[in-house]
Amino acid sequence: MDFLARIWRHEESRAVVIQILVILAVFGSFGWLISNLVTNFAALNKNFGFDFLSQPAGYDINQTLVEYTNRSSHLRAAFVGLLNTFLVAVFGIILATIMGVILGIIRLSNNWLARNVTYWYIEFTRNVPILLHILLWHGIIINTLPRPKNAYNFGDISFLTNRGFYVPEPIAETGIAAVYLAVVAAIVFAVFFKRHAKKLQAETGRQLPVFGVNLAVLIAVPALAFVVSGSPVSFEYPVLKGFNFKGGMHLLPEFVALTFALAIYTAAFIAENVRAGILAIHKGQREAAEALGLRPGRVMSLVILPQARRVIIPPLTSQYLNLTKNSSLAIAIGYMDLVATLGGITLNQTGREIETMLLVMGMYLIISLSISMAMNWYNSSVKLVDR
């Protein structure tokens, strides 16, 4: 007893004791939860397992980036859903970043109107729940666009309806390899030319027209290869057959509404990050750049933004993660993402709520950690280097 009291009075050993107790409590409660789960599964005659993943899913999915039929397995359905989540996340992030950066810059503009319009846009957008944005955009699309019979017709090859935007689908034929090769070659050339131009400018101060030359090469070389190899691409055009357009490619209104809603919502937050990043740069930097005779656009792109990136990127990562996780609201409008397939129909058909939810959570965790890792890597590549 005396010994215990001595340990407790001693500050350092007391700290160790408290830490041990906390760890025991944490593990104890986890253990209790898990054993409870196991007991109750047994009491309910349910068994825990992932065998159901290999059984046929039995349902159809309206947007499949990989081969899928209703005879495919639940695992395959989950994969289709995962890819659909990815698709929304990638397009949403790209769109949100572009919009966010532009809005963030305009928000600091000297133009009173532009500044205030942006201000109100940001305040309105980020203070309305994301689910309402999604429902609003979906409602607008399906209620204002015409039905397939009265589709907006773009030269008989593309059609806009409330079932989606239909465009011709390019189909590769023999000889397409030459075009692919030309594209790769053009990209390689562009990268090297840009490096060469940078080096030349650093050494001699001479500037080459990098943008113009690269653009010309990127367009002309593949186009030339295309013509020389005898136009190895044919198109499948969408045609109205019965209820819907058949053939071609089409963008689902659910995909468009979801991506757009996520992008404009997240862009409002990103704009504020960008504004904070720009304001964090000492105004002497801008004045010095202007004193060198740089035009305002170049001041921003060459001096301010590269430095502001260090402030912008950490919170930007959070916004990317938010956007990805918010995409799980897709089911509200019927976009078949991971939550709608594995966490929705599969869950309901198999009744495995614990297993499917663990899988869904695991997959979101993997996506989020990947985004985090990529952004941390980018962050460390732009942070100040101590010399």
Next chain:
Amino acid sequence: MKKILIAMAGLAGVVAATSANAGTLEDVRDRGHLNCVVNTGLTGFASPDDAGNWTGFDVEFCRAVAAAVLGDASKVEFVTATGKTRFTKLAAGEGEILSRNTTWTFSRDVDLAQTFIGVNYYDGQAFMVPAALGVSSASELDGASVCIQTGTTTELNLAEYFSSNGMSYEPVPIETNAEARESYLAGRCDVYTTDGSGLAATRATFDAPDAHVILPEIVSKEPLGPVVREGDDNWADIVSWTLKAMMAGEELGITSANAAQLGAQVNDNPEINRLLGVDPLQGAEQAGLSSDWALNILSQVGNYAESFERNLTPLGLSRGMNALARDGGLHYIPPIK
């Protein structure tokens, strides 16, 4: 995110349900009211009226069970569930009965560890289309966009029907009836599919119900019925015989209007006497039921026909398969002996 929260709630509920397996009747009596899991809102089956009182065919069944075990049809609290959360909520002990137009299937009965206690409505999946489309048969739906309320047996029936008929379709699965209804009315889909009764209920809420037709094809068997958790046979018996008592009431001509009078006199028909507690019904006491259990059901809620006519007839649903066997339907009641 919402789904994850629901799953967590389910997990927590499973934890809480440790001892709720046996003795359901005692739990309900101790608590003083019955908890009943119903639809979030389906006119005719379960929906709150203007005053906030729950009404509907499934709701009245819950009231009948409350009348049988508590003697008071009003002692029910309603817990709402979507198609997806209903089994989790039942398993988690949030209700003693799941009375939510739920289809009886093998895997739900066997794999999900719950007990279907009978069929209170024989239904089947059907298709609704705008009348202006000029479609008169489901076999003309090749290539159509189909709105589905997700979380049901509907997705599988749909896939099976279209592939077995060599037709293609675009599925548009939507979480709730309200959103699916919006998409259908906006023309995002050509077709709305769910159980025939659900279609009739949804159509009744449209501004112009006549502008939509329900196609004649019934593409699935959907025997709908109440569900209880597995493991308490006595409770399952009580719930099951509540349903049978309502049907027996119709068969024997006992209504909410004459039940009290018939229960206070000795009748010529011994089955009426046993059902209403005039003569003892062997086994009722062992099951924990009072002698007036069925009298309470029939006087406070009414018989099967009354409940049907109050809730489902206004939707345009006819008795059809849901008539008693003696009238050419499928409801056949074992003897009350």
